[in-house]
Amino acid sequence: MDDDIPLALYLHFPWCVQKCPYCDFNSHALRGEMPEDAYVAALLRDLDFELSESRITRHESRPLVSIFMGGGTPSLFSDRAIGRVLEGVHRRLAFAPDIEITLEANPGTAEAAHFAGYVAAGVNRLSIGVQSLDDAQLKRLGRIHDRGEAIAAYELARRAGFANINLDLMYALPRQTLAEAEADIAAALALAPEHLSYYQLTLEPNTEFGLRPPPLPDDELAWDMQLQGQALLAGHGYAQYEVSAYARPGRRAQHNLNYWRFGDYLGIGAGAHGKRTDAAGVRRRARHKHPRTYLQHAGGAQAVQDDRVIAATELPLEFLMNALRLNDGFAIADYERRTALSWAQLPAAATARARGLIEEGGGRVWPTELGLRHLNGLLGLFL
Incomplete structure (x- = not known):
């Protein structure tokens, strides 16, 4: 952790x-x-x-x-x-x-x-x-x-x-x-x-x-x-x-x-989603949505509907779909620490820069006005 x-x-x-x-x-x-x-x-x-x-x-x-x-x-x-x-x-x-x-x-x-x-x-x-x-x-x-x-x-x-x-x-x-x-x-x-x-x-x-x-x-x-x-x-x-x-x-x-900064959070309650970082990696867990089912099983594993560790190939999008919503973006060091991946070796990053959708400087990356307006298209580059 x-x-x-x-x-x-x-x-x-x-x-x-x-x-x-x-x-x-x-x-x-x-x-x-x-x-x-x-x-x-x-x-x-x-x-x-x-x-x-x-x-x-x-x-x-x-x-x-x-x-x-x-x-x-x-x-x-x-x-x-x-x-x-x-x-x-x-x-x-x-x-x-x-x-x-x-x-x-x-x-x-x-x-x-x-x-x-x-x-x-x-x-x-x-x-x-x-x-x-x-x-x-x-x-x-x-x-x-x-x-x-x-x-x-x-x-x-x-x-x-x-x-x-x-x-x-x-x-x-x-x-x-x-x-x-x-x-x-x-x-x-x-x-x-x-x-x-x-x-x-x-x-x-x-x-x-x-x-x-x-x-x-x-x-x-x-x-x-x-x-x-x-x-x-x-x-x-x-x-x-x-x-x-x-x-x-x-x-x-x-x-x-x-x-948005890819922090950890526990998700408790019917349909709640949580995300935490452990020895296995980044784990997402979701509870059963229906209140009756949740009330019946809360307190045990049966209340959990989905529990999975995010694959390394999915981590860039998992991080960026939140961080690129922020006007001031994110620190490259945070991206690399929380995904265990290199930002410089991410091909889509160069594409996004070339299209004027993101900017970099001072160890940070942030979306441009164009990137914020076309956020779905920007994120699509990292799929």
Whole structure:
């Protein structure tokens, strides 16, 4: 194990009030009463199993640098339940002094009522999935909240004590005009969050939108929306550091940075994915997606659906598909230490340079503006 590689923890909460038509995450519409206590117990059993398999103890030299509770809708869980989870994690693993602990929330008064309790439980970063602040768009997106509820949830989070808030906002929405996209991001900026995730709506297979696509802006208009959004964000003091991530100074998302820098993370919960480095190499492991199956097997090997060591030939793409999303790219030394491969001997690197998709200097590699715009094409060179 490389003690220089940071360690994080991802916890998945799989239930939502209803499934959004564009969502391809492992989320399930809640039917009946949520098994809150049973799921919390399952998460901690699963963590015990993972720590045993990984031979990680509380006295290991790598403390957790971040915890991210995603979903689904984690804010459907009570503050008491979230407190039990975090207390259980802390009994098993050391926390870095500046650990970032994020919880995803959807707007809605019933969930927002727990915000003060989340702060008391140790959550220090809230990510609110507003997606849009336009009521017509929220209806088209199948969201269960409106603009007023989104703003009220944000304000309640502030009053509860959250000093680090991210807003998720999408553009290139059904029938959206350039002016509407501008008004949407301006409304989000007026709230002054510390971080904004501003990303394009994409149609994913096996979703309602994927099967019955709504009318979306064409590629040229979507690009204009992105450029417009970038200019507005920069003008309000938000620096872009990743394809869809913008932050005020000192507020970049540490958990996501660990993903993009090829750090290690434990993945616990239904459908959760993890990545860790051990004597065998880089290992990826995923849990069963369905909550019922996961609840039945959590704490044992049967909860794991996929467990594999990444082949050496796949490591360049595994590393680069994350690192090349970052505006400042990566250190060549990090690439070589974490893949055990030579950057100079990677033929696709020379091709990417020649096409103006990446630049190198000072021991670093970073994507150009052209490379970021055509990121899929850039990554395709390393397949």
